[in-house]
Amino acid sequence: MFTVSIIKRLKEFAVDIEINMGNEIVVLFGPSGSGKTTLLNCIAGLSNPDSGVIKLNDRTLFQENLKPVPVQKRNIGYVFQDYALFPHMTVKKNVLYGMTDTELVEQLIDVVQIRSLLDSYPRQISGGEKQRVALVRALAMKPSALLLDEPFSSLDEKTRMDCQEELVRLHKTWNIPVIMVTHDLEEANKVGDRIVKIDKGRTI
Numbered sequence: 001m002f003t004v005s006i007i008k009r010l011k012e013f014a015v016d017i018e019i020n021m022g023n024e025i026v027v028l029f030g031p032s033g034s035g036k037t038t039l040l041n042c043i044a045g046l047s048n049p050d051s052g053v054i055k056l057n058d059r060t061l062f063q064e065n066l067k068p069v070p071v072q073k074r075n076i077g078y079v080f081q082d083y084a085l086f087p088h089m090t091v092k093k094n095v096l097y098g099m100t101d102t103e104l105v106e107q108l109i110d111v112v113q114i115r116s117l118l119d120s121y122p123r124q125i126s127g128g129e130k131q132r133v134a135l136v137r138a139l140a141m142k143p144s145a146l147l148l149d150e151p152f153s154s155l156d157e158k159t160r161m162d163c164q165e166e167l168v169r170l171h172k173t174w175n176i177p178v179i180m181v182t183h184d185l186e187e188a189n190k191v192g193d194r195i196v197k198i199d200k201g202r203t204i
Contacts, residue, residue, distance in 0.1 A: 002145055002177040006042055006052030006062070008035075008201075014050075015039055015201035025171055025178040027192030029185060035201035036181040040147045043179070044078050045071035056144055056177075077138030077146040081153060083130045085122040085137075092118040095136045108136045111173070112166065128159035132166070139174065148180040152187065164191050 005018040015035040019026060028036045041047040043054055045061065045068060054062040056076070062068045085094050091114060099105055109115050112132045117125055125133070131151055138146060148167075152160040168191060171178055182188050188195045197204050 001055070001057065003053065003055040004039070004043060006039070006049035006054065008038055008042055008047070008049045010035065010038065010201065013201045015042075017196075017198065017201070017203055019179075019196060021177050021179075021194070023175045023177055024193040025168070025180060025191055027188040027195045028179060028181045028198055029183065029188040029192075029195050030198035031183060034198045036198055037149055038201075039198075040078070040149055040179065040181060043145075044076055044147055045069065045074050075141070075144045077141055077143035079131075079134045079138050079146070079148045079151050081150045083122075083134040083151075085130060085133060087122050089121070090118065091120050091122070091125065091133050094122070094133060095140060097137070099140050101140070101142070104142065105136070105140045108139055111170070112136050126159070127155045128163055131155065131159075131163050135166075135170070139170070143176065145177040145179070146174075148178065150181050150183070153182070153184070160187070167191060 002021045008015040015038050017039055028039065030036060038047065042049045048068055049062060051064045053060065061074050095105055112135060114129065114132050114136060117129055122130060152163050155163060164187060180191060
């Protein structure tokens with residue numbers, strides 16, 4: 001069970017959102033600047049809410065007046081919009097960075113079909129391929145939950161559709177809570193088990 005109930009005050013408005021979910025894909029849908037990424041950053045621990053609670057599988061990651069669990073101990077995978085790959089490292093070094101379970105990484109490399117890219121650098125591969133590499137890196141840490149911030153927005157239509165299908169397929173295998181941000185309603189309907197519409201920091 002994944003419970004998020006927080007308030008985070010921004011300059012223009014406050015993000016005031018409550019989400020309770022199981023092992024499903026919940027899509028946060030809404031216009032740019034509505035607080036979706038802020039919510040993900042609070043869940044990941046990159047930013048702290050002003051109040052509220054974040055719980056994942058009976059672990060309290062954040063609660064008012066208690067010391068929050070640091071980012072590296074939350075066991076939450078995060079795929080950023082720009083993929084955040086290390087440009088000076090090969091694909092292989094990117095996915096192995098900080099990993100201890102090399103057998104799992106090898107399995108993921110085959111599942112997501114990036115073995116032919118292992119000796120390439122991020123600048124040498126396409127956006128869709130970078131997306132797959134970022135997914136492998138996020139899943140290789142055996143996360144208890146996965147966050148995706150508009151991961152397919154910069155891809156061409158065919159690659160975007162392929163990656164959407166890949167995400168749905170991987171979710172059936174991994175069966176963990178996934179929260180994905182998008183402002184594309186068609187994508188939200190295709191990928192999400194549930195859609196949460198957000199505008200100016202609130203669900204509508």
